[in-house]
Amino acid sequence: MLNLRNLNLSFHGNKVLEDIDLEVKKGEVVTLIGPSGTGKTSLLRCINLLEKPDSGFISLGGLDYDFSSIDKKETLNLRRKTAMVFQQYNLFKNKTAIENVMDAQMVVQKKSKKEAYEKSMEELKRVGLEAKVDAYPNQLSGGQQQRVSIARALAVEPEVILFDEPTSALDPELVGEVLKSIEEVAKSGMTIILVTHEMSFAQDISDKVVFMDKGQVAESGRPEQIFKESDNARTQQFLNKFYAAAQ
């Protein structure tokens, strides 16, 4: 469904991602883990072209794109098949919760206001925020804002939703509600690529875990393979460090 081949990205001559290959099947949850600065965020941003890779190929929803020669139209096209949930939520500050969810449906997908409203209500209910539809982002807790942003992503019915550390900006007591919403999204059959430091969540929810290190895919496999049975030295080192810090 989503297929990345030979993706390369550099910032001002510094290689950040090197020859990344990634396959994600329809309805799969793929989690990216790895040390800080390894390029997990950058990889997600490449998939919806917030960063433009130097080279590589992506197929998504039956279409192929060549990153090295991608044009404006293809860029919009690819972005419209993906949705991003940001670490800092990035809700539109001038819009209420429901307007945040409606806007792209009306502006980008040209749906009628009524249609967009109904779809948005449905998605806001799904993340448990039907009581907050008229609140501005500023009036919502971090957890609520993140759930609105999940509803916003769902509402455009993308092929894949990209989550970049969706809970790491949240107070600990708000993490649970957001994880619950993500789980809900995963269960509904949505294809997901998730970057997270919530290791036990990753283990529970993922169909595939990708361990990245220094801009490369170091290892990938089923969650228990990576978390329990890995014999990759770098994976073990990362997980050990992680568990030691968590204690």
Next chain:
Amino acid sequence: MDLQYMISILPEFLRVIPITMLVVVVSAVFGFLLSVPVAGIRIRKVPVLNLITDLYISFTRSIPILLQLFLFFFGIPVLLQLLGFDVTNISAMTAAIVCLIIYNGAYMSEVIRPAYLAIEKGQHEAAESLGYTRFQKLTKIIIPQMTPIALPGLGNAIIHLIHDSSLVFAIGVVDIMGLATIISSGSFGMQQVEVFLTVAFIYWGISFASEQIIRYLERRKKRVLNRTGYEMKEEAEYNV
């Protein structure tokens, strides 16, 4: 002091208020239209053009507006002649308006630019990631958030403009101030205090009215800013 005299000359002044208004409105509207591309060039740091706009802004900022008026009044015909047009002089009104448009293009661009830069990168990225075109992003997300930030600065620009417009008499435009000089010289230097006091009251009135409008905008701005959580950034560094 001759109050009666002051009241008697008032209607004459009221008749030329539209001239001052015309100068202000035309300069404000076209100055704003000019300021948008200027701000755009500086925000995107367009090569070469960026350098030109930097010079342009530093020019308008450093040279007294009165001197700028003279430069335009005497300079535009010379420039037009160099370009091959057969023009020996232009009307004072034209020179004044062109000058104030150019001045406000620079001034207002320095209100718009910080307002644009105050918008978080995440707002752009959220729209881009959903597939908004550049135009959709600007009109639906960015400009609505910039507006309450920029409005007070633009309001101040207009107050300054009203004050600056009182200098156009110097190149011969018969606006409020122009009429005042005519009347006071016509009365052989008598009752000068009355004439200029009347003018002062008129400017006071105009400024008071425009300040009320700006206050109102400020209150609205506070409400919107509270909602969006943006802080007011500092104003353009113009001292007029």
